[in-house]
Amino acid sequence: MPALIMRKRAERLDPAPSKWKYRYQRWMLTPGVRAGMRIGLPAIIIIVIATSWYSREANREYVFAQVSEWKAQFQQRPEFMITSINVNGADDELRKLVFSIVNMPLPASSFELDIEDVRVQVNGIESVEAANVRVGQGGVLEVDVIPRKPVAIWRDNDTLRLLGPKGELAGAISARAERPDLPLIAGDGAATHIESALALFAAMGPIKSRVRGLVRMGERRWDVILDRDQRILLPNENPLAALDRVIVLHQAQDMLERDIATVDMRNSQRPTLRMNQEAAVALRRVGQTEAVD
Numbered sequence: 001m002p003a004l005i006m007r008k009r010a011e012r013l014d015p016a017p018s019k020w021k022y023r024y025q026r027w028m029l030t031p032g033v034r035a036g037m038r039i040g041l042p043a044i045i046i047i048v049i050a051t052s053w054y055s056r057e058a059n060r061e062y063v064f065a066q067v068s069e070w071k072a073q074f075q076q077r078p079e080f081m082i083t084s085i086n087v088n089g090a091d092d093e094l095r096k097l098v099f100s101i102v103n104m105p106l107p108a109s110s111f112e113l114d115i116e117d118v119r120v121q122v123n124g125i126e127s128v129e130a131a132n133v134r135v136g137q138g139g140v141l142e143v144d145v146i147p148r149k150p151v152a153i154w155r156d157n158d159t160l161r162l163l164g165p166k167g168e169l170a171g172a173i174s175a176r177a178e179r180p181d182l183p184l185i186a187g188d189g190a191a192t193h194i195e196s197a198l199a200l201f202a203a204m205g206p207i208k209s210r211v212r213g214l215v216r217m218g219e220r221r222w223d224v225i226l227d228r229d230q231r232i233l234l235p236n237e238n239p240l241a242a243l244d245r246v247i248v249l250h251q252a253q254d255m256l257e258r259d260i261a262t263v264d265m266r267n268s269q270r271p272t273l274r275m276n277q278e279a280a281v282a283l284r285r286v287g288q289t290e291a292v293d
Contacts, residue, residue: 075111083107083139090145110135127171155186167194187216233264
């Protein structure tokens with residue numbers, strides 16, 4: 001009897017766990033479970049509490065107000081404020097256009113200005129070849145502009161447009177006298193043939209001072225307009241060669257100093273000269289006088 005009691009007491013004092021308790025202890029010792037209990041469970045509790053608190057409209061409005069206030073305080077810091085605008089490389093007219101694009105009251109936060117949008121708009125100005133916009137030191141908005149260099153004036157109906165070397169628009173002027181240094185072209189399609197026009201202007205030589213401009217005729221060829229209402233009609237093909245022939249004839253015989261209205265070089269095999277109206281009338285009178293005699 002005492003032996004049986006001692007055996008049962010020994011069984012109750014057996015430190016070995018049961019099978020399910022052993023499995024539970026092993027499961028709790030795995031790294032994932034331990035991390036979940038240490039980090040995941042508190043995080044879930046915090047999320048539940050925060051979600052419950054945030055679900056109330058008054059609490060949401062409070063959060064939005066605090067975030068807006070913090071954002072405004074950060075954006076209004078002195079180091080982010082634009083106090084002035086500096087436009088580099090532009091004349092007065094172009095500077096006014098740039099100021100009209102920025103068009104914001106100063107001082108203002110740089111966060112309120114879309115610098116990339118300003119750069120795109122400034123680059124969209126006809127007279128601007130390239131532009132760079134940045135916020136410099138001291139709260140200065142620096143706008144660096146590279147203006148297009150016009151090489152000719154295109155009379156487009158009643159508008160005088162400035163053209164770049166490839167026919168790109170480079171601005172406009174209100175009167176021819178504003179840019180007397182630039183050659184004048186006119187006519188439909190003139191801007192797309194700017195290179196041939198510039199080549200003709202470069203070949204004018206001794207008659208350059210008398211040239212008033214070039215007119216594109218039928219989008220096919222050029223007419224040279226001189227003073228005294230004289231006109232040189234150039235062919236569609238090889239206009240430079242035809243112009244050289246006219247200049248040679250002029251140098252040899254002072255052809256363009258005579259009472260000639262038109263020099264028609266469209267047919268290279270048979271150039272044609274047309275007298276002006278006064279000379280034609282005088283010639284008819286001479287012919288009639290000789291006939292009477």
